[in-house]
Amino acid sequence: MDNLKLKIKELELKIEELEALIDHIQDSSQPQLNHDDVRALVNQILADKEVVAAADLEKRLSQNQIQLIKWIVGTGISIISITFAMIQFLM
Numbered sequence: 001m002d003n004l005k006l007k008i009k010e011l012e013l014k015i016e017e018l019e020a021l022i023d024h025i026q027d028s029s030q031p032q033l034n035h036d037d038v039r040a041l042v043n044q045i046l047a048d049k050e051v052v053a054a055a056d057l058e059k060r061l062s063q064n065q066i067q068l069i070k071w072i073v074g075t076g077i078s079i080i081s082i083t084f085a086m087i088q089f090l091m
């Protein structure tokens with residue numbers, strides 16, 4: 001019976017220690033960053049790493065697609081005109 005009481009006392013001491021540790025952890029984690037601070041930090045990190053935003057990437061892709069279409073149309077017109085010139089030259 002004494003052995004059981006001793007184990008109960010030990011468990012109560014461990015529980016008290018754990019509760020004190022939890023309180024300490026909660027107190028130390030209270031000063032968290034608010035939403036604006038997080039946004040500012042993310043923007044700063046992205047600016048430091050020169051990462052492109054999704055809107056900028058979409059704009060750049062659109063510009064490149066338009067330029068590619070222009071080159072394809074220009075190349076097609078050139079091929080057609082060269083073909084007609086060769087046909088007229090040979091006739």
